[in-house]
Amino acid sequence: MLFDTLQKDLVAAMKEKDPVRTDTLRFLISALKNEKINLRKDTLEDGEVLKILQKQVKQHQDSIREYLLGNRSDLVTKEERELNILSSYLPTLLSAEEITRIIAEKKTQSGMTAKNDMGKLMGLLMNELRGKADGNLVKTLLEASFDV
Numbered sequence: 001m002l003f004d005t006l007q008k009d010l011v012a013a014m015k016e017k018d019p020v021r022t023d024t025l026r027f028l029i030s031a032l033k034n035e036k037i038n039l040r041k042d043t044l045e046d047g048e049v050l051k052i053l054q055k056q057v058k059q060h061q062d063s064i065r066e067y068l069l070g071n072r073s074d075l076v077t078k079e080e081r082e083l084n085i086l087s088s089y090l091p092t093l094l095s096a097e098e099i100t101r102i103i104a105e106k107k108t109q110s111g112m113t114a115k116n117d118m119g120k121l122m123g124l125l126m127n128e129l130r131g132k133a134d135g136n137l138v139k140t141l142l143e144a145s146f147d148v
Helices: 002-015 019-041 046-069 073-087 096-110 115-129 134-148
Strands: none
Touching: 002 019, 002 046, 019 046, 019 073, 019 096, 046 073, 073 115, 096 115
16 A cells, blocks of 8 residues: 555655655655544545645645745755655656547547536546546646537
8 A cells, every 4th residue: 555655665764864755754644644534544545645645746836836936946946856755656647648538438438528518527537537647637638629
């Protein structure tokens, strides 16, 4: 399980005296433990771990954007290093071509070909593609498929 891998990697980072990796993994594991408490579960499924991981990645991306606007290159560097650590645990994302193929399949299977079905189709797509594709890219490609 991904949670166990994260804990093992935290121990390894502490032994290697890698403060950035240690702090990043501690913060993530803390967020995961809070989620376990909120959900009243003993363990988290990999999908739940990925959801929190993606949330952390998005927060780091937003921070980088803000620090760039504020000319804080020192903080940008720190956030980028932490983002790289977190991103290494995410699965490889699907390419635009693969997403376009899945969109075409879903449109055919569901029979949703009208532009006003786009919201329902997006929901179906994200159920299947969550964690495998960037939601903004899926939305852009879906909109493009209706404009054709």
